[in-house]
Amino acid sequence: MVTPTDAQQRIRDYEGLGLLVIAPAGCGKTEALAFRVSGLLERGQVAHPRRVLVTTFSNRARDNVRDRLKDYVPGSTMRDRVTVANFHGFSARLIRAHAQVIGIDPNLTLPESDWVGEECQRRGFDWDRRRAVEDVLRRTKQESVDDAGVEQALIRARNSDALAIERHRVTEGRLTYDDLPRLAELILADDTVADLYRNHFSAVVVDEFQDLTPQQLRIVNRIGYGKTTYAGDLAQGIYGFAGAVPAEVDRQVRAECTDVIEFAESHR
Numbered sequence: 001m002v003t004p005t006d007a008q009q010r011i012r013d014y015e016g017l018g019l020l021v022i023a024p025a026g027c028g029k030t031e032a033l034a035f036r037v038s039g040l041l042e043r044g045q046v047a048h049p050r051r052v053l054v055t056t057f058s059n060r061a062r063d064n065v066r067d068r069l070k071d072y073v074p075g076s077t078m079r080d081r082v083t084v085a086n087f088h089g090f091s092a093r094l095i096r097a098h099a100q101v102i103g104i105d106p107n108l109t110l111p112e113s114d115w116v117g118e119e120c121q122r123r124g125f126d127w128d129r130r131r132a133v134e135d136v137l138r139r140t141k142q143e144s145v146d147d148a149g150v151e152q153a154l155i156r157a158r159n160s161d162a163l164a165i166e167r168h169r170v171t172e173g174r175l176t177y178d179d180l181p182r183l184a185e186l187i188l189a190d191d192t193v194a195d196l197y198r199n200h201f202s203a204v205v206v207d208e209f210q211d212l213t214p215q216q217l218r219i220v221n222r223i224g225y226g227k228t229t230y231a232g233d234l235a236q237g238i239y240g241f242a243g244a245v246p247a248e249v250d251r252q253v254r255a256e257c258t259d260v261i262e263f264a265e266s267h268r
Contacts, residue, residue: 017227091184
């Protein structure tokens with residue numbers, strides 16, 4: 001546990017639920033988010049049995065945030081009041097719990113590796129052919145479309161390789177990493193489900209907001225519009241290849257959040 005800087009203390013003590021934190025590398029952002037969650041809980045802004053949802057992008061980032069939170073939130077409170085998940089993991093939970101809402105099997109095989117890449121390799125595609133398949137599948141699945149909509153979009157794109165792989169995926173009853181947020185968004189389009197999660201999570205925290213895809217931001221908004229703390233720095237965006245559009249996401253987040261706290265400098 002460390003003594004908070006002035007900026008970290010302001011983030012901890014900020015009583016609104018919607019907040020944008022601009023934090024360059026090495027400024028203590030993860031520590032600040034731990035302070036933020038601790039403050040929300042201690043002030044009673046997230047009252048039992050409701051929880052705080054903390055979202056990240058990778059398993060490593062998820063574990064890092066969780067470990068830092070343990071320094072400021074007691075173990076029993078962490079278990080009962082805080083959910084830390086990356087976007088794919090959270091999407092998988094939604095699918096398992098509410099697949100019937102969109103008429104799919106909740107027991108579809110979840111991804112454990114890059115199945116699309118492996119399938120391209122199995123089919124003997126060279127690098128350019130594989131990249132074309134992965135790009136069109138990613139772009140298509142970042143829209144709010146069901147399986148039939150994906151197929152129609154691939155037909156319009158005239159990429160027979162991607163279409164064949166997508167049909168094989170459906171036949172095998174499996175999901176890819178791109179399918180997880182796509183189906184989660186479709187599930188959260190149901191107002192009953194969205195209301196359930198809005199009620200369950202009194203506050204949301206998003207780490208590295210600049211790496212959000214528009215689809216991931218739509219998912220966050222369905223659960224936590226107006227009660228989300230976004231933290232990050234446009235200069236640190238690294239997920240453009242995966243569909244992140246930092247400038248557009250920044251515009252939307254600033255329209256949502258009435259207040260911005262900026263760290264003055266990095267301490268690296």
